[in-house]
Amino acid sequence: MVGQKSARRAAGLIVEMIKEGKIAGRAVLVAGQPGTGKTALAMAMAQALGENTPFTSIAGSEIFSLEMSKTEALTQAFRKSIGIRIKEEAEIIEGEVVELNIDKHPTGTKLGKMTLKTIDMETCYDIGQKMMDSLTKEKVDAGDIICIDKSSGKVSKLGRSFTKARDYDASGMQVKFAQCPGGELQKTKEVVHTVSLHEIDVINSRTQGFLALFAGDTGEIKSEVREQINTRIAEWREEGKAEIVPGVLFVDEVHMLDIECFSFLNRALESDNSPVVIMATNRGVTWIRGSDQKSPHGLPLDLLDRLVIISTTPYSYEEIEEILKIRSEEEDVLLSEESLAILAKIGEDTSLRYAMRLITFADLVCKRRKGAEVVKEDVQKVYTLFLDEERSSEYLKEYHDEFMFSEQDMNIDVE
Numbered sequence: 001m002v003g004q005k006s007a008r009r010a011a012g013l014i015v016e017m018i019k020e021g022k023i024a025g026r027a028v029l030v031a032g033q034p035g036t037g038k039t040a041l042a043m044a045m046a047q048a049l050g051e052n053t054p055f056t057s058i059a060g061s062e063i064f065s066l067e068m069s070k071t072e073a074l075t076q077a078f079r080k081s082i083g084i085r086i087k088e089e090a091e092i093i094e095g096e097v098v099e100l101n102i103d104k105h106p107t108g109t110k111l112g113k114m115t116l117k118t119i120d121m122e123t124c125y126d127i128g129q130k131m132m133d134s135l136t137k138e139k140v141d142a143g144d145i146i147c148i149d150k151s152s153g154k155v156s157k158l159g160r161s162f163t164k165a166r167d168y169d170a171s172g173m174q175v176k177f178a179q180c181p182g183g184e185l186q187k188t189k190e191v192v193h194t195v196s197l198h199e200i201d202v203i204n205s206r207t208q209g210f211l212a213l214f215a216g217d218t219g220e221i222k223s224e225v226r227e228q229i230n231t232r233i234a235e236w237r238e239e240g241k242a243e244i245v246p247g248v249l250f251v252d253e254v255h256m257l258d259i260e261c262f263s264f265l266n267r268a269l270e271s272d273n274s275p276v277v278i279m280a281t282n283r284g285v286t287w288i289r290g291s292d293q294k295s296p297h298g299l300p301l302d303l304l305d306r307l308v309i310i311s312t313t314p315y316s317y318e319e320i321e322e323i324l325k326i327r328s329e330e331e332d333v334l335l336s337e338e339s340l341a342i343l344a345k346i347g348e349d350t351s352l353r354y355a356m357r358l359i360t361f362a363d364l365v366c367k368r369r370k371g372a373e374v375v376k377e378d379v380q381k382v383y384t385l386f387l388d389e390e391r392s393s394e395y396l397k398e399y400h401d402e403f404m405f406s407e408q409d410m411n412i413d414v415e
Contacts (some may be wrong), residue, residue: 001044002326003319004037010310011041015048018248018276027269027277029254029304031297032312035352038280041312042250045278054083054196054247054275060256071264072220078268079197079226081275083245084233086193091150094187096161096180097142098122102132116146119182131155145178150186194245197273200229230273247275254279255298258290262300269306279307320347320355327356333363334373342379350388358382 001008007030014028030038046055058077066073095116102112112132115124127135131148134155140146145158159178205221236242251257257265268274279299286298295301315323321344328335335343339362347355359374361382366374387395396403 001037001040002322003315004041004312007032007037007041007310007312008044011045012048014276014308015045018049018053018246027265027279027303027307029297029299029307029309030278030280030312031309032282033314034282036312036314038282038312039252041310042252042278042280046248046250049248052083052194052245054081054245055250056081056247056275057250057252060251060253063257063261068220070258070261074261074264074268075226076198076201076221077249077251078275079201081247081249082197082273083194083247084197084200084242085245086195086236086242088191088193088241089188090191092187092189093148093150093185094118094158094181095146095185096163097140097144097146100135100140100142116185117180118185119180121185123185145180196247197229197233200233201226204229244273246273249275249277251277251279253281255281255283255286256289259288259300260290262288262303266303266306315347315352317344317348320344320352323347323352324355324359328359331359331363333359335359336373336375338376339374339379342376346379346383346388350390354388358386361386 030041032038042057046057049055056077063070063073068076093116095118098115098117100112100114111129112127113124114127114135115122117123130153134153138146138155138157140155140157143161143163145161147156147158148154149156159176161180162177163180201221205219205225233242233244237244265277269277281297281299283298285294285296287293288295288298288300293300296304299307321340324340324343324347325335328340343355343358343362346358358379362374362378365378365381369378371378
């Protein structure tokens, strides 16, 4: 990211607290003008937390377009952001394939023998049709290190044995080499599965719940189902079989929520299993939806009192120039120094988003004249073709009378 040093430092502290588990049940508000990188800051926090931390992103306006109640939509978003690490012990067979023989039976079934070894022992196994299909699917050959789950029969290829590294003069970059395991072939391994509370809710809410996860048609889930799941997870936590992983729920355009949703958020943040809620808004003092009260950022004062607020500031000319340079490289657009300076000045005077959109248009104009790089004239041409917000407002004021349903038209008395 470019700029926003103060906001990034504050976000970095929040990320560290989330990793250490010291900020669960808290809420953060990222407030600033449009185009100051609020959403980018939230996405950067999601990447910094890594794949193991659940992260859910929704827009405030989504709540009203779903085919379910507002509180149900928010409840599902909350539970998507809470992960459960379930621990279980699995019996596995792990070793290096010494020999693999496949015999075809006259009936068409495949039978064979497979010899596996570790540093300390070697054993020969008789394998049937299902295991042969799994080995063929994984393209297992002599010299591979494999792992077989005894309960499911799943075969995983861990890599190629180091003892076979010199069998070929060259090997591809995708070939992974592994050390031959030691000890017994059959061993007990602790397996950790990470799922969200919402996934458990959906699976237990209906007969075909697992398929509903892929279809996306989860519908409303009864509170009784969630209470039973919470009770079972509490038992697993006491037995050491599971642990809660509080994640992050990012609500963009939070000012679009109404007073009912804000009341729900107040209550939900007090619950034991609550994720970190990060909200973003670009509003100043405005109306709270669903009420006749005004408040900073369009949020009730009791909710604002719970929030840690991070403010973003407008970018400077140098920062806008750096952002536009990075964006042009991402889009494979070659900008001259003069055109980059003009675009940066446009971004400073109008908005960063408008300047970023002009990059693509200027590149199309450059390609049309078969130029090698975008020059000043290309930027000037697209600047005259596409208006920014300020010039569009001036045009509207100048030709106000010629538009339909203008304010002057509303003042005409209808007899």
